[in-house]
Amino acid sequence: MDRLTNTIRPYAWGSTTAIPALLGVEPTGEPQAEMWMGAHPGAPSRLDRGAGETTLAAVIDADPEGELGAAAVAKFGPRLPFLLKILAAGAPLSLQVHPDLAQARAGFEDEERRGVPIDAGHRNYKDANHKPELICALTPFDGLCGFRPPAEAADLLEGLGVDSLKPYVDLLRAHPEEAALREVLTAVLTADRAEMAHTVAEAAAAAERLGGPYEAYAGLVHDYPGDPGVIAAMLLNHVRLQPGEAMFLGAGIPHAYLDGLGVELMANSDNVLRCGLTPKHVDVPELLKVVDFEPSAPGVLRPEGDGEEVYETPIDEFRLSRHVLAPGGAPRALPDATPQILLCTAGAPRVGELALAPGESVFVPAGEKTELSGTGTVFRATVVL
Incomplete structure (x- = not known):
């Protein structure tokens, strides 16, 4: 297994204090919005297996079946299909939706055919994948989700x-x-x-x-004076998650995160169509093709199970669970059929022989046996085969 070094992204909406408080370090005074754990090309995690630091993306590219397992590669292809984040909202994120898989593929192919640069401000589809996501609150967490x-x-x-x-x-x-x-x-x-x-x-x-x-x-x-997204936001449900509660966001569901610290898990994509609360490009015709206008109450998820507490979602590309390790508890063996990222959010747990502090994470390749011990809280991100 590998201890990960992860990139913190300084988006303007990020909290200046939440991620430093989790990590136990002094704030820099700058916003710290997201810490990425995974192999997304935008900010892949880094690791060192004795030959110098490299990226998790490079390690997987060199041996997809060895790292992900043959079954995961057969089902999802030779890439880690999920991206795990710690998200810290100090100001509202943009009001947005994500395409389904067919829409993402069609939109990406269309923009590629038309020669729209991948880094262009008006580009809608950065890749050909969908982006369902799950946010789990570590602190009280406010968001908007689905139409009233x-x-x-x-x-x-x-x-x-x-x-x-x-x-x-x-x-x-x-x-x-x-x-x-x-x-x-x-x-x-x-x-x-x-x-x-x-x-x-x-x-x-x-x-x-x-x-x-x-x-x-x-x-x-x-935060967004004069932005029409302020009125659009009033069409949506307001939801407040308590620590440990989560919310799943499928394709086409308009949403925005307003404030709080959480663990976010999503399919490995960066496709976002914005509705407002942003200075970035808003493509209204394309947006209207993607938005699901059916009113829906935001479903609050609570973890289910003894020992490993699972947040059930209808997605195979990712699966999020939580282990709360009490003092004196027996070690917990983890399944080894799939690749997994383990993230500590509290306490001092151990993954095998590795001791973790809050905010630290490890990558465990498929087929590698390990166990959790010690005390604290560990979130486990993996796939469903």
């Missing part, structure tokens, strides 16, 4: 008492649910920017004054 029922969204908008929102309120009450949400989101994202900026300012002032159900939305305008 249109009648509920209409009541929320109407309660702000902003005249320029009345046409959206009427649309939400006059059409079938999915058609209503599609029409309103389209109208919000394509409205005159100057007029929308005025609407957003009025809505944010009312939300701040009213509090209660508007509290989650009131702060958005401070």
